[in-house]
Amino acid sequence: MKTLYLIFAGVKAFVTRSVFLFAVICVGIITDSLMFTYMYGLIRQTNDSEQGFFGTDAALALTMLLIYLLCVLAFLYLMVSVYSEIAHELNVYAILGASKRRIVAVVGGMMFVILAVLSAVAQVIHALLYAPLFSKLNVDEGFSYGFGDYFAIFLITLFSMYCFVFAFVYIKTSDTSLANYRNTSK
Amino acid sequence: MKTLLLWRSFLKNNFIPVMIAIALLTVASYLIVGFYGRYKFQSYARDTVAAGFDPNGVYFAPEAEKFKYFTEDAAYKPILSHKACASIFGNAESHYAVVDGAEVHVYRTGRELLRSFTPVIAEGRWLSPSAESTEAVVSGINCKPGERITLSPGEEATVVGVIDPEKLIVPRFNSYGGKTDCSYLFSPASGAVAFVTSKEQPDLQFSNYYVVFDKNAGEEDIAALEEFLSENGSFTRYAELIENSNENVRDWLSRALPLPLFLTAVATLTVICISIVVIKRGMNEYSKYYIIGCTRAKAVSISAAPLVLLSVIPLVFNLVCVLAAPTIYYTAGKATAIIGVNCVVPVAIYTVFVASILFITPFAFYAKSSPLEIYRRNL
Numbered sequence A: 001m002k003t004l005y006l007i008f009a010g011v012k013a014f015v016t017r018s019v020f021l022f023a024v025i026c027v028g029i030i031t032d033s034l035m036f037t038y039m040y041g042l043i044r045q046t047n048d049s050e051q052g053f054f055g056t057d058a059a060l061a062l063t064m065l066l067i068y069l070l071c072v073l074a075f076l077y078l079m080v081s082v083y084s085e086i087a088h089e090l091n092v093y094a095i096l097g098a099s100k101r102r103i104v105a106v107v108g109g110m111m112f113v114i115l116a117v118l119s120a121v122a123q124v125i126h127a128l129l130y131a132p133l134f135s136k137l138n139v140d141e142g143f144s145y146g147f148g149d150y151f152a153i154f155l156i157t158l159f160s161m162y163c164f165v166f167a168f169v170y171i172k173t174s175d176t177s178l179a180n181y182r183n184t185s186k
Numbered sequence B: 001m002k003t004l005l006l007w008r009s010f011l012k013n014n015f016i017p018v019m020i021a022i023a024l025l026t027v028a029s030y031l032i033v034g035f036y037g038r039y040k041f042q043s044y045a046r047d048t049v050a051a052g053f054d055p056n057g058v059y060f061a062p063e064a065e066k067f068k069y070f071t072e073d074a075a076y077k078p079i080l081s082h083k084a085c086a087s088i089f090g091n092a093e094s095h096y097a098v099v100d101g102a103e104v105h106v107y108r109t110g111r112e113l114l115r116s117f118t119p120v121i122a123e124g125r126w127l128s129p130s131a132e133s134t135e136a137v138v139s140g141i142n143c144k145p146g147e148r149i150t151l152s153p154g155e156e157a158t159v160v161g162v163i164d165p166e167k168l169i170v171p172r173f174n175s176y177g178g179k180t181d182c183s184y185l186f187s188p189a190s191g192a193v194a195f196v197t198s199k200e201q202p203d204l205q206f207s208n209y210y211v212v213f214d215k216n217a218g219e220e221d222i223a224a225l226e227e228f229l230s231e232n233g234s235f236t237r238y239a240e241l242i243e244n245s246n247e248n249v250r251d252w253l254s255r256a257l258p259l260p261l262f263l264t265a266v267a268t269l270t271v272i273c274i275s276i277v278v279i280k281r282g283m284n285e286y287s288k289y290y291i292i293g294c295t296r297a298k299a300v301s302i303s304a305a306p307l308v309l310l311s312v313i314p315l316v317f318n319l320v321c322v323l324a325a326p327t328i329y330y331t332a333g334k335a336t337a338i339i340g341v342n343c344v345v346p347v348a349i350y351t352v353f354v355a356s357i358l359f360i361t362p363f364a365f366y367a368k369s370s371p372l373e374i375y376r377r378n379l
Helices: A002-017 A019-048 A058-095 A100-128 A147-172 A177-184 B002-013 B015-052 B111-116 B219-232 B238-256 B258-291 B296-310 B313-324 B341-366 B371-377
Strands: B057-062 B085-089 B093-099 B102-108 B121-124 B135-139 B148-152 B155-163 B169-171 B186-188 B193-197 B209-213 B233-237
Touching (some): A002 A100, A019 A100, A019 A147, A019 B258, A058 A100, A058 A147, A058 A177, A058 B015, B002 B296, B085 B111, B148 B193, B233 B238, B238 B258, B258 B341, B296 B341
Parallel strands (some): B102 B193
Antiparallel strands (some): B169 B186
8 A cells, every 4th residue: 555655656746846857758658659559550451461561662661660669769768767757766765764675666666657657648649649640651541440459559568668667677776775876866 | 178078978878868869860861851752753753744745645555465466676666657646755775885984874865755855954955856966965974065975986975965963864664554644654863874866766665655646637547546555555645644643642642641751750759858858867967067157058058969969960871871872762672762962951951950959958948047946956
């Protein structure tokens, strides 16, 4: 219960401390999530065709793949910057006696909440703007995203990204409390 | 020197995000150049047909099997024998020649072709159908009108014009499809090209042809010729070529353009977000410089200037690619775009837009705040 309270209090503190920075990170993560949704749809569309993903225009497909990979890296960087913003406060708790397990749980929980909310918002934005905007990007005119697709993209984004983020948090908090405190001091 | 060291330190501390941002900007710029080049080709091919081709004609694609009782080279002769046919032209005979040590693609243009195909001339004039001596119009060679070039041992030509390399397309009457448009008649060209005409006219190559109808021909004669053409292949009328091209450009703008726009928007937003985060994270350090007496402009320039300077890298990369390897912008290995230095102009505008945002952002952070306020805010 205390951990849950710390997670939500931490998220609230992060949001209110720097609304502008939070907004920027949100825009970045939502934009990258929209790219993931588009790539998922594109792979589904081209899987059904004879030519496959690289069949129609290999150069464009490679470019898209490159942008996708760079978006993944950018997404991870933005999540790491979220960690940087919240880590210092939690390391103060660690110095005051909070166990490492609790710190990892709180930081991991906060990242999970932020990631889940932003991924869900991205799917909602995609669904709302699908008819006027995103449907124009389809290769197969008859293709449309169903609830199952959005849910699958949400889960894939959430868990694949969270694995990296959690591993990063775990490594970053593996040092002693004092060293972590010093590392996250500005 | 001190500023340079601070820039270096900034880049060292933010190496990964800066590299991600530059890579994203480079890929976005590559997309912009490729799509602008493709748009230029589509619209220029349409303009060339609209400006020079006789509206009273058809683009004809013979079926080789149906012409087997003629030799391939003479496939156009039965068309020419029809009463309604005023003239016919097809691909120019082409070969490579070495001019002033450089390999040049030479197109020997027949009179009928050069009357219809009139590229944009940057200097001098286009080839004259009534030229008595061998004339040449060049592109990609360092020649001025009036100079003489050697095409082959014993054959010289006088350069009468230079083509604008940004609008260089060559006739390539080889393609035919369900919805043939003007781009099927041409191919973008890069490198050195020379169009040559001489008193002795080259034979027509076996290719697709543009058949011009006689203005004075009766409807029956035209119908007979059209029947002959449809029996021996397929044809598209001039009006259909133009209409299909207009439709293709419209369709291309509405269907093909959203994808690069989306990818560019994703890349741009991501770059801006990463850069703002990088700047914001570094502000604690720069606010210390500000508080101990560094001017606001200098404190800002430590984070903004390296980002702005690095945002020029994608522009330089694309400029080098356009000049050295324009083929990387072609679709599936086919020449589908006119790639020239002009294509980098939209990238330059894009770079200025992104660089302005990157430059303005840190000033926005520092605006109307005292050094102490900024320091406190970034504690």
